[in-house]
Amino acid sequence: MQFKEIVGQAAVKQRLIASVNENRVSHAQLFLGPEGSGNLPLAIAYAQYVSCEDRQPGDSCGECASCRKYQKLAHPDLHFSYPFFAKHKDDNALTFIEQWREALLANPYISLDVWRGYLDAENKQANINIAECHQIIKKLSLKPFESAYKVLILWLPEYLDKEGNALLKIIEEPQPNTLFLLVAQNQDQILNTILSRTQLVKIPALEYNDIKEYLTDHGQTQHAAEEIAYLSNGNMTEALSMVNQEGNNYHQLFIKWLRMCFGNKGSEVISFTDQLAKLGRENQKNFLRYGISFVRECCLLLAGAGNLVHLPAAELDTAQKMIGVMNMAQAEAISAELEKAHYHVERNANPKILFLDVSLQIVKILYFKTFPQGAQYIPI
Structure with a gap:
């Protein structure tokens, strides 16, 4: 995903691009923003920009081998972790990676409710279990395979329970050229021990005009775009849901x-x-x-x-x-x-x-x- 594909957030994009071009990439960052703000697609675009083989001044090239793999979410140095509904104690994010790619490619502004629809949730509670924490440590203990950086994007760290403390050492002392990106919506629900080890990237809710412009550019009438943008209250996830x-x-x-x-x-x-x-x-x-x-x-x-x-x-x-x-x-x-x-x-x-x-x-x-x-x- 390229920055130009993401709705609004021009100031955040500029800061992220500048951090790479000025060689100020922090190894552990927390992309904190409300649902539908675009914090997950921003994290993916940032990882793609860091890994791009022909970086442009304002975006990844979108054409190199690395970018093409990122566009399919299939780069060997790009890893995801996310809440899931475990059926067995040994289940981890890799168990559901195909569903995750399908859901994320269909809608980068995914919510937990949308994600639940791709899984057999039954009455289970979503969480990131200890088996997944061990899998994260294993992934991040290896050197990058192709790119300069190995990247792990952890969506909704709020669903890490006490097991999240197992990640403290790998977050604080990662392997060289490891990038750990947490994508969260509620800072108060994240373990303080993890918060204190990350650099905060605050992402605001989207502007009314940004959502309206996106909707009109994608086939909505002026009136429908205005009403949906108003109703969504800065939440692109809600806006896309209303369009459908x-x-x-x-x-x-x-x-x-x-x-x-x-x-x-x-x-x-x-x-x-x-x-x-x-x-x-x-x-x-x-x-x-x-x-x-x-x-x-x-x-x-x-x-x-x-x-x-x-x-x-x-x-x-x-x-x-x-x-x-x-x-x-x-x-x-x-x-x-x-x-x-x-x-x-x-x-x-x-x-x-x-x-x-x-x-x-x-x-x-x-x-x-x-x-x-x-x-x-x-x-x-």
């Missing part, structure tokens, strides 16, 4: 729902909840996620922070009309109800009952101007 789902205009659906609830149109609300129940779980989650984001933007407008609002023009116009009939307390209460509904959809709640209940709560908030029992909001 049945298209829905979440804005129109959500505003229609709020208007029904505001007018207390009982029979229409019931019919509409039936419609929402048929969307499918992923579309229901995206619909609720859109609602949460839209109400959050309304809260910013109500707070006088319109300069922080990132809504397309048509949706911004609707939001400005909404704040004329909704105050901050109501907006916060609706947002809380939507967040609870999203939580329950993820856990396979009955959608028909769930959306009817949420609709009734929103009717209480907007029409009757009362709040759900136990809610801590400023009274109207």
